Amino acid sequence: MAEPTHYPELSFESRMGSVEFRVAEQAHIVVDDRICADCSTRGCVVACPANLFVPTAAGGILFNYEQCFECGTCYLVCNEEGAISWSYPEGGHGVVFHRS
Amino acid sequence: MSNVATPAFGAPDFDAVVVGAGPAGSAAALELARAGRRVCLVERGPYPGAKNMYGGVVYGRILDTLLPNWWEEAPVQRWVTRRQTMILTETAATTLDVRNEAWGRPPYNGATAYRPDFDAWLAQKAVDAGAVLVCSTTVTGLLREDGRPDGKVVGVRTDRPDGDLTAKVVVACDGVNSFLAKEAGLYPTVDPANYTVGVKETIALPRDVIDERFGVRGDHGVDIEILGCTGDVPGGGFVYTNLDTVAVGLVLSLPELSRGDQRPEQLLARLKAHPAVAPLVEGGDVKEYSAHVIPEAGFDMMPELVGDGILVAGDAAAMCLAAGIWLEGVNFAIGAGAAAGRTAARAVQRDDTSAAGLAGYRARLESSFVLADHRRLRDAPHLVMGELAQQKMPRVVNGVVEELFTVTNPDPKPRLRTILRRQMKRHGVKWRDAVKDGLRAARTFG
Ligand SMILES: Cc1cc2nc3c(=O)[nH]c(=O)nc-3n(C[C@H](O)[C@H](O)[C@H](O)COP(=O)(O)OP(=O)(O)OC[C@H]3O[C@@H](n4cnc5c(N)ncnc54)[C@H](O)[C@@H]3O)c2cc1C
Ligand code: SF4
Ligand code: SF4
Numbered sequence: 001m002a003e004p005t006h007y008p009e010l011s012f013e014s015r016m017g018s019v020e021f022r023v024a025e026q027a028h029i030v031v032d033d034r035i036c037a038d039c040s041t042r043g044c045v046v047a048c049p050a051n052l053f054v055p056t057a058a059g060g061i062l063f064n065y066e067q068c069f070e071c072g073t074c075y076l077v078c079n080e081e082g083a084i085s086w087s088y089p090e091g092g093h094g095v096v097f098h099r100s
Numbered sequence: 101m102s103n104v105a106t107p108a109f110g111a112p113d114f115d116a117v118v119v120g121a122g123p124a125g126s127a128a129a130l131e132l133a134r135a136g137r138r139v140c141l142v143e144r145g146p147y148p149g150a151k152n153m154y155g156g157v158v159y160g161r162i163l164d165t166l167l168p169n170w171w172e173e174a175p176v177q178r179w180v181t182r183r184q185t186m187i188l189t190e191t192a193a194t195t196l197d198v199r200n201e202a203w204g205r206p207p208y209n210g211a212t213a214y215r216p217d218f219d220a221w222l223a224q225k226a227v228d229a230g231a232v233l234v235c236s237t238t239v240t241g242l243l244r245e246d247g248r249p250d251g252k253v254v255g256v257r258t259d260r261p262d263g264d265l266t267a268k269v270v271v272a273c274d275g276v277n278s279f280l281a282k283e284a285g286l287y288p289t290v291d292p293a294n295y296t297v298g299v300k301e302t303i304a305l306p307r308d309v310i311d312e313r314f315g316v317r318g319d320h321g322v323d324i325e326i327l328g329c330t331g332d333v334p335g336g337g338f339v340y341t342n343l344d345t346v347a348v349g350l351v352l353s354l355p356e357l358s359r360g361d362q363r364p365e366q367l368l369a370r371l372k373a374h375p376a377v378a379p380l381v382e383g384g385d386v387k388e389y390s391a392h393v394i395p396e397a398g399f400d401m402m403p404e405l406v407g408d409g410i411l412v413a414g415d416a417a418a419m420c421l422a423a424g425i426w427l428e429g430v431n432f433a434i435g436a437g438a439a440a441g442r443t444a445a446r447a448v449q450r451d452d453t454s455a456a457g458l459a460g461y462r463a464r465l466e467s468s469f470v471l472a473d474h475r476r477l478r479d480a481p482h483l484v485m486g487e488l489a490q491q492k493m494p495r496v497v498n499g500v501v502e503e504l505f506t507v508t509n510p511d512p513k514p515r516l517r518t519i520l521r522r523q524m525k526r527h528g529v530k531w532r533d534a535v536k537d538g539l540r541a542a543r544t545f546g
Contacts, residue, residue, distance in 0.1 A: 051363065
């Protein structure tokens with residue numbers, strides 16, 4: 001498809017900046033990146049709509065829960081049993097949609 | 101989440117606890133409250149709808165019996181009077197364009213709406229009928245009779261201090277990830293191939309610009325479903341008009357998305373840059389980006405709907421109808437939630453909320469559109485997500501249309517059947533496969 005011409009595509013930071021997150025103190029998703037080290041597929045990296053799974057130079061995964069849509073994509077595509085401990089944030093916290 | 105012990109003494113706090121104040125949960129709580137049952141509706145968001153996103157069109161016919169004249173007060177953005185189905189290749193588009201002014205008058209057909217508005221409105225109806233709504237509270241597990249892991253469900257544990265809520269029946273309306281249905285053992289397996297993820301931008305544009313770009317007036321709006329716009333990932337796209345925003349998004353199959361090299365927002369940027377879509381959506385500020393998973397496989401992925409002391413409704417039971425030209429989940433959730441609420445109310449009255457006492461739920465759904473449509477259309481998600489519909493059909497359709505309308509003087513016009521044969525050959529479509537899928541589609545949709 002043609003590249004956008006007149007209107008430059010939004011940066012990822014401004015894209016995520018359009019979303020309200022009431023960040024909880026406690027992480028609702030925990031990634032055990034010792035298990036990720038053995039993972040050959042790394043589906044979470046490309047599929048997470050919030051781009052929260054960042055491969056590290058050491059071959060692991062850096063994960064931050066703060067700007068998470070709580071969608072479930074990551075645990076559904078995850079390749080290795082036990083790599084992702086997934087739950088919902090504490091009530092009242094996490095993503096808050098207004099116009100979706 | 102774990103099975104935790106129940107408090108041993110005393111009457112349950114409520115007749116019913118409904119988990120999740122989405123469309124399914126609010127409909128269930130509304131029917132329970134109307135039947136005079138004591139019902140608590142628990143929602144983890146700070147308000148109903150805060151966690152929920154969709155395309156967005158709500159089909160309101162299911163509300164006619166629940167809330168007569170709902171259209172006079174529902175928080176609607178625009179009434180859909182124009183529907184398009186667009187079939188894209190990288191540079192071409194073929195569009196079926198339908199208008200119907202009757203859809204813009206009572207009793208209406210589809211309406212665009214923001215879920216935080218719509219879900220909060222519907223939940224308020226349940227509250228008005230007598231339900232107790234508790235927000236900002238996440239249910240973390242099921243309570244079982246005598247604390248036995250396979251005991252009857254007798255309530256839920258929440259993340260509030262002293263947050264156990266006991267009830268004669270639990271209605272799980274906790275959406276696509278339904279940890280409650282899974283904990284209750286109602287889902288035999290969870291296969292990522294049954295799920296898609298939806299991403300969407302809500303883009304602000306002045307109201308008159310939207311009217312002009314989409315060719316509508318007043319409170320009328322447009323619904324566009326798009327095929328052939330997701331690269332190598334099976335899926336589809338959509339554009340919807342709100343009053344002063346436009347929603348543009350994609351639905352993407354999880355296994356192929358996670359195996360590919362394009363991220364969701366990159367695929368969305370490609371759709372937004374397509375010559376048939378760019379003039380509709382360009383220029384405005386993105387007011388909100390959002391993402392949510394869809395249970396795509398419909399009938400074939402549904403869990404058991406009933407357990408001892410528990411019912412499952414809406415996306416929690418994979419009741420969203422995602423079949424290409426249709427993307428309907430809100431109406432199915434309301435239909436199922438209302439049926440669950442009525443079943444639960446009867447069971448409480450008869451003092452039998454065991455699986456046997458709740459079995460009427462499935463029968464209610466079988467005799468309504470909820471399971472009738474899903475059963476008949478069970479092949480549709482597979483057809484629409486297959487290679488023929490996703491990759492080859494858009495090329496053949498646009499190739500045929502291009503040849504049909506490209507004037508080739510001084511050569512004479514080719515015959516349609518010559519064009520069709522040539523295009524099918526070019527894009528590797530075998531007659532045998534086309535006929536096979538065609539028949540399957542005719543059986544499914546016909
Ligand atoms: C991209 C996309 C486009 C779509 N387009 C359309 C469309 O145009 N039209 C249409 O009709 N449908 C559409 N759908 C489908 C529709 O959104 C769903 O089918 C519908 O929302 C299902 O309603 P529900 O009540 O079952 O679940 P949900 O709407 O998901 O509600 C579940 C509720 O439960 C709450 N909850 C979950 N877990 C807990 C817990 N542990 N404790 C407390 N609360 C909890 C959640 O916060 C949420 O409010 C679309 C979906 C997506 C993702
Ligand atoms: S798919 Fe799972 S195991 Fe692999 S990198 Fe991602 S989180 Fe780790
Ligand atoms: S739940 Fe969704 S948004 Fe959150 S980390 Fe997982 S894939 Fe990313």
